[in-house]
Structure formats: structure tokens, C-alpha cells
Amino acid sequence: MPGFFGFISNHREVLEKEITLRDVIGENSQLMEDETVIQTSGWYGRFFRNAVKKFENDRLFYQDYRHFFIIDGVILNKQDLFKKYSITEKNMVALVKQMQALNSKSFFNEFRGTFAGMNLDKNTNEFQLYTNHIGDKDIFYYEDKYTHTLYFGTDFDVLIELIQKHSNKKFDVNVNAAYSVMTHGHTLCNETLFADVHRLTPGHYLTYLNNELSKTCYYELKNRTVEITEEEAVNQLDSYFRKAIKRAFEKDKEYGYKHLVALSGGLDSRMTAWVANEMGYTNTLNYTFSQTDYLDEKVPKKIANVLKNEWIFKSLDNGIYLYEYFEESIKITGARSQSSTVAHTFGMLNDLKLDKFGLVHTGQLGDVIIGTYYTEGKKNVFHPGDGAGSTKLLHKVQYSKENAFQVEDQEIFKFYNRGFTGINTGLKPMYQYTETISPFQDIDLFDFCLSLPLKYRSGHHLYIKWINQCYPEAADFIYEKVNGKINQKVITVKGVPIPWTSIPSAVMKIVKKKLNLKLNSKHHMNPLDFWYKTNNQLSGFYESQFSKNISLVENTDLKKDCEYLFRAGTVLEKDQVITFLGFLNNMKNCMK
Numbered sequence: 377m378p379g380f381f382g383f384i385s386n387h388r389e390v391l392e393k394e395i396t397l398r399d400v401i402g403e404n405s406q407l408m409e410d411e412t413v414i415q416t417s418g419w420y421g422r423f424f425r426n427a428v429k430k431f432e433n434d435r436l437f438y439q440d441y442r443h444f445f446i447i448d449g450v451i452l453n454k455q456d457l458f459k460k461y462s463i464t465e466k467n468m469v470a471l472v473k474q475m476q477a478l479n480s481k482s483f484f485n486e487f488r489g490t491f492a493g494m495n496l497d498k499n500t501n502e503f504q505l506y507t508n509h510i511g512d513k514d515i516f517y518y519e520d521k522y523t524h525t526l527y528f529g530t531d532f533d534v535l536i537e538l539i540q541k542h543s544n545k546k547f548d549v550n551v552n553a554a555y556s557v558m559t560h561g562h563t564l565c566n567e568t569l570f571a572d573v574h575r576l577t578p579g580h581y582l583t584y585l586n587n588e589l590s591k592t593c594y595y596e597l598k599n600r601t602v603e604i605t606e607e608e609a610v611n612q613l614d615s616y617f618r619k620a621i622k623r624a625f626e627k628d629k630e631y632g633y634k635h636l637v638a639l640s641g642g643l644d645s646r647m648t649a650w651v652a653n654e655m656g657y658t659n660t661l662n663y664t665f666s667q668t669d670y671l672d673e674k675v676p677k678k679i680a681n682v683l684k685n686e687w688i689f690k691s692l693d694n695g696i697y698l699y700e701y702f703e704e705s706i707k708i709t710g711a712r713s714q715s716s717t718v719a720h721t722f723g724m725l726n727d728l729k730l731d732k733f734g735l736v737h738t739g740q741l742g743d744v745i746i747g748t749y750y751t752e753g754k755k756n757v758f759h760p761g762d763g764a765g766s767t768k769l770l771h772k773v774q775y776s777k778e779n780a781f782q783v784e785d786q787e788i789f790k791f792y793n794r795g796f797t798g799i800n801t802g803l804k805p806m807y808q809y810t811e812t813i814s815p816f817q818d819i820d821l822f823d824f825c826l827s828l829p830l831k832y833r834s835g836h837h838l839y840i841k842w843i844n845q846c847y848p849e850a851a852d853f854i855y856e857k858v859n860g861k862i863n864q865k866v867i868t869v870k871g872v873p874i875p876w877t878s879i880p881s882a883v884m885k886i887v888k889k890k891l892n893l894k895l896n897s898k899h900h901m902n903p904l905d906f907w908y909k910t911n912n913q914l915s916g917f918y919e920s921q922f923s924k925n926i927s928l929v930e931n932t933d934l935k936k937d938c939e940y941l942f943r944a945g946t947v948l949e950k951d952q953v954i955t956f957l958g959f960l961n962n963m964k965n966c967m968k
Contacts, residue, residue: 377708377807378407378428379448379513379530380437380494381538384414384421384503386587390525391415393542397424400538406809410437414444417498421525426534430734430810431631434489436468442498445472448530449491449513450735450811452623452818455630457486482581482594484508488623488819490811492530503584509595509819511578512800512812516710518573520545524587532568532710536966546968547572549960551934552779553712555772558941558952561765562713562798564773564780569711569959570966577781578796595819597788599826606841609832612824613746614846617651620818624737625657627813633734635660636810639687641675641856643836644739647843648815650850652737653683661733665690665724667903671856679853690724695907697723698951699917702958704805711959713801716904716951721805730809738803740814741795745825746839749790753834756786763794766949769937836873904947918950925957928964 381400383390397411410425425437427448434454436447447468451457458466461474475483476495484493484506492513495504505528507515516535517528520543527542529535539545547570553563566575576582579595604612628635637652638645639662649662662680666672668691680687698715701722705715749763750756761770775783782788803812815821825833832838840862843851851863862873908915922942929935942953960967 377531377534377804378426379492379534379807380423380425380427380446381527381529381531381534382421382423382494383525383527383538383542384419384423384496384584385523385525386418386420387524388415388420390523390542391420391422395422395538395542397426399541400424401426401534408432408435408437412439414496417501419496419498419501419503423494428808428810430633431627434468434627436472436493438469439496443473443476444494444496444498445469445476446494447472447491448493449508450489450627450813451487451491452489452627452813453487481592482506484581485594489627490813494528501585504581505576505584506581506594507576507578509579510800510817510822511576511796512803512817515576515582516568516573517576517582518545519589526584526589531708532573532712533707535573536570536710536963540966545966547963547966548968549931551931552774554934554956555769555937557711557714557956558937558949559761559764559766559768559770559773560794560798561717561948561952562794562801564775565792565797566781567712567779569956570963575712578792597782597791597822597826599785599787601829602827604828606832606838609828609838610842610845613821613838613842616818616821616824617647617815618655620815620821621648621652621655621657623818624735624813624815625652625655628657628734631734634732635737636728636730636733636735637662637685637737638739639664639676639680640666640739641671641673641854642739642743643839643843643855643862644742644814644816646676646679646739646850646853647742647847648737648739649679649683649685650847651815653685654847658684661686661688663688663690663724663728665692665720667691668693671854671859675854675856679850682849688727690720690727692720692723694911695904695914696911698904698907698914702917702921702954703962706955706958706962708804708808709801711955711962713798714948714952714955715958716948717798717802718804721802725805725809733810736803736806736810736812738812738814740800740803740812740817741791742814742816743836743839744790744795745816745822746833746842747836748830748833749787749795750830750834751786753830755830758783758786758789762786763790763798766941766945766952768941768945768949772937840873904951908947908950918947918954921954921958922950925954925961928957928960 408427414421431450434450436445438445463471490512492507516532527539550571553567553569556563580593583590637649662685664676697719701719702715705718781792806812938953941949
């Protein structure tokens with residue numbers, strides 16, 4: 377996946393082995409490629425960039441006598457920062473120099489958008505890596521304490537390839553991460569499937585100085601309540617949301633791109649598309665993927681028609697994408713999320729030519745940001761397994777501040793270990809061609825929503841009121857989750873808002889979900905069990921992947937648990953198992 381990578385050490389010997397960009401990644405004319413050798417102020421290493429050829433004026437790969445800066449991603453408030461810091465030449469180099477001079481440790485806290493970066497201060501010998509507030513631009517790293525070398529990269533697979541080419545390092549499997557994948561559907565926040573390779577926590581930066589590696593938090597989610605009236609909450613929510621929409625869609629206009637906006641039968645992407653359209657961002661293509669004839673096809677089609685947007689639909693029928701894009705899904709995520717949550721995006725990409733489009737605008741996490749991640753909308757402490765899709769091997773997962781970052785509050789744990797780590801990973805294929813943005817994850821809107829009284833957030837109370845009050849026409853379409861319209865009388869059942877006309881079907885759906893009953897019909901966005909039952913190619917593929925790779929598990933207990941979960945589990949659980957096994961197959965030459 378595009379981004380940047382490299383290594384750095386205070387030992388000159390690390391440069392003895394020649395490593396070039398082409399040794400690590402293949403040639404790709406769609407990328408901005410740079411590489412440089414570092415020999416300055418006691419530092420030795422190699423830095424590489426393989427960034428997408430979009431939003432070039434937001435990205436950096438720059439050095440002078442004092443600094444080396446790398447930034448990958450988009451800075452949505454760049455123009456505001458130019459004004460704040462009086463940057464008349466309006467370029468990122470001048471801006472970052474000015475900001476870094478005033479706040480050398482965490483100037484990037486002022487950035488808004490999706491970004492990750494690196495700073496090398498040649499005067500202080502301080503080397504720094506950072507990711508953004510929600511960590512959707514990953515940074516992975518490995519410290520070789522024997523050679524005093526820090527390896528880093530925005531892509532797990534590329535990082536492992538770099539380490540292999542440079543040092544022939546062999547890794548141990550992270551058993552806890554394996555159990556997390558087979559429980560949560562993804563690893564915990566800071567983990568990867570290799571024990572010594574870590575993911576940088578969202579809202580944190582690394583400092584490497586005098587052979588010491590330290591991690592510092594510059595931003596952390598808080599959900600401390602600030603009292604506010606309901607009407608004022610609606611007004612401020614609308615103001616923050618419109619500001620977030622403007623930031624994101626103006627970035628497309630800055631570079632002359634057309635807007636690409638996801639659209640489903642839910643509320644989140646609907647509101648991104650609707651409010652953007654209402655604000656005048658009309659040069660838009662909406663895209664949808666789901667089972668044919670399900671609400672996630674029917675509803676977006678109607679919305680796009682009303683908005684007069686172009687619309688494209690990708691059928692997920694029969695689950696063909698699950699085996700067509702299995703290998704790619706594991707490779708692009710390092711199997712940190714189960715393949716089924718990623719593969720559908722690959723399927724959509726084959727039908728889109730992204731050259732003329734800017735950002736991919738989504739509604740990621742909207743329902744739990746304006747709503748809540750608390751179970752049934754009630755404040756609670758963290759319990760092992762919160763947010764998990766499977767509980768059969770839950771007792772094998774170990775949770776700690778080191779691997780999960782937040783293990784006190786249930787909601788905050790879920791944001792870091794489900795939202796930021798699992799759900800957002802589903803968009804990784806898009807990063808091969810562009811960047812993705814959700815207005816709900818604009819950190820100013822995010823902070824405001826988490827400060828609201830829980831009674832407003834629970835049951836989507838404020839969310840629904842905001843839509844009905846500010847955008848009533850957007851409420852006049854079925855809400856897929858409950859098969860009803862939210863402009864009708866709504867009651868809350870187990871934290872879920874249900875229109876009175878949909879009570880029978882919605883309650884049955886909730887009961888089945890709570891009881892972990894298989895939903896053996898095709899009337900879902902991703903009806904895995906139905907596809908598995910009716911598509912012999914799919915079931916045969918899963919069986920083949922399991923049989924071919926189970927022998928790669930050397931840990932006896934882990935192997936038995938993989939066998940148990942695959943044989944006794946749902947299709948979702950089978951997918952978790954073969955994702956882990958697929959990782960072992962891909963990385964078998966890198967393991968001890």
C-alpha cells in the first residue's frame with residue numbers, strides 16, 4: 377500500500393547493504409517515488425516514499441540542512457493554517473517549518489484530516505514518527521535492539537519486506553493477536569500478527585533518540601459530559617457537521633476532482649451525501665455495494681435519484697468477492713482484520729476508474745459517534761470481549777493497556793479496538809488510489825459528540841432529531857437497520873431506535889442477533905451463511921484454505937483452537953480462522 381517507509385540507526389554499518397526502492401516494491405507509474413540515504417548528525421539510514429499521485433501539495437518528502445519532513449495524506453485545514461501562521465507562499469514546507477519551530481513535539485495536533493508523518497531534526501538528533509488522531513493512517517514499526525535500528529512504514533507487508541531484505545530477520549507469531557482476530561475479527565489496537573512488530577497507537581508519536589524509543593500521547597478520546605440543552609446540541613451538531621463536510625469536499629475542489637461518496641441504506645453515508653448536496657457539492661458519484669434487491673440497494677438508488685447524483689451499484693451476490701480477493705485482503709492489511717471485511721472494497725474498485733475522483737467520502741462510525749458505542753446505550757466499564765464477533769475463544773485473549781490502549785471504559789475501548797482498528801481497515805484498498813474521509817470522524821465534531829449527555833446519544837435520540845429537524849427530507853427514506861422511516865414515531869429497544877411500523881421485524885432481527893442465531897437468508901448486506909450454504913465454490917474455497925494451511929500452525933493449543941473454531945463456528949468465524957492461516961502462508965518465509 378502506498379505511503380512511506382525506511383530505517384534509521386546511529387550505526388554506520390546499516391548502510392553497508394545496498395537497498396533501493398525497487399528492491400522492496402514493484403514499479404508503479406501511479407505513485408510518487410523518492411528515496412534518499414541518511415548520513416547526518418550521527419544518523420544513518422534510508423527513507424523511501426511511494427505515495428499516491430494525488431493531493432501532491434498536501435504531501436511532503438523534503439529535507440534541508442536542519443530538517444527532514446515526510447507527510448503522507450491530506451491536510452483538510454491547510455488553508456486555515458496558512459492564514460493562522462501567515463504563510464504567504466502557501467506551501468507545506470513553509471507551514472511545517474513554522475509550526476515545528478513553535479511546537480516541535482506535536483505541531484501535527486493542529487492538522488485535520490487523514491495523515492501520518494516523520495520528522496528528523498538534524499540539530500537535536502531527534503527522530504519522530506506520528507499518526508493522526510484516529511490512526512486511519514497506520515504507522516508500523518520494529519526496533520532491532522541488537523543493531524540499534526528502527527524500521528518503520530505505513531504498510532505492514534512493505535515493512536516486513538524491507539526488514540527481510542535488509543536484515544533477514546525472522547519473526548515469532550503473536551499468539552494473542554491470533555486469538556484476537558478469531559474473537560474480535562481483528563487484532564487489538566497496537567498489535568500485529570508478529571510479536572515484535574507494533575502499530576502506533578492513534579493520537580500518538582514515537583521519539584527515537586540515543587537508542588531509546590519512547591511513545592507519547594498527544595491526543596486521546598474522552599467522553600466526559602458537558603451540560604447543554606437539547607436544542608443547542610442540535611444546532612452545534614449541525615454546525616460542526618457542515619464544517620466537516622466543507623473541509624473534506626473543498627479538498628476535492630482545490631485539486632479539481634469530482635466527488636465520490638459512499639451510499640447505503642443506513643443513516644451515516646446518507647447524511648454525508650445529503651448534507652454535501654445541500655451545501656452545493658453536486659458533482660458527485662454515489663457508489664453502493666450489497667446483495668441484490670436488498671434495502672442497501674433499493675434505498676440508495678432512491679436517494680441518489682432525489683439528489684440527482686450519478687450512482688453505481690456493485691452486487692455482492694453469492695459472495696464471489698470473498699474468494700476472488702482473499703489474498704489481496706490479507707496482504708493489504710497484514711491480516712489485522714478478517715478478509716471478509718475488506719474484500720468487498722476490492723470488488724468495487726474494479727468497477728471504478730478513480731483518476732477523476734478526489735477523496736472517498738464515507739459515513740464511517742457515524743452511528744456510534746453521534747450515537748454511542750455503549751451496549752444498549754448504557755454507560756459501562758470495559759469487559760473482555762466488548763465488541764467481539766465471536767466468544768468461543770474469548771478466554772484466550774489477553775487485554776492490557778499495552779496492546780489495547782484503553783481497557784477502562786467500554787465505549788472508548790470499542791473506538792480504539794473496533795472502530796479505529798477493525799471497521800476503518802475495511803477501506804484500506806481505497807488507499808492504493810486515493811484517501812478516505814468521514815465527516816463524523818472530524819476530530820472537532822468527534823470531541824463535541826462525546827461531550828454530549830448520554831441521554832441525547834443513546835438510542836440515536838439526538839441523531840434522529842437532528843435529521844428530522846434540519847434535513848427532514850433525508851428522513852423520508854427507510855432506515856435499513858430497522859426497516860422503517862425515522863420520521864415516524866420511534867421507540868428504543870436495547871439501545872436501537874425502531875419506528876412503530878417496524879417493531880415486529882426489527883425486534884425479531886435484534887433477538888436473532890443477541891442469540892447469535894444464523895441468518896440463513898439473503899436479505900442482508902453481507903449474508904455470509906446464506907452464500908456459504910448456496911455457493912459450493914465459496915464453501916469449497918474455505919475448506920481448501922483451511923486444509924492447505926492448518927499445518928503451518930506450530931503452537932499445539934492454537935492449532936487445536938483453529939480446528940475447533942473452523943469446524944464448530946459460523947461462516948464469520950470460519951473466515952476469521954482462514955484469515956489467520958492465510959497470513960501464515962503468506963509470511964511463512966519470514967517466520968522462525
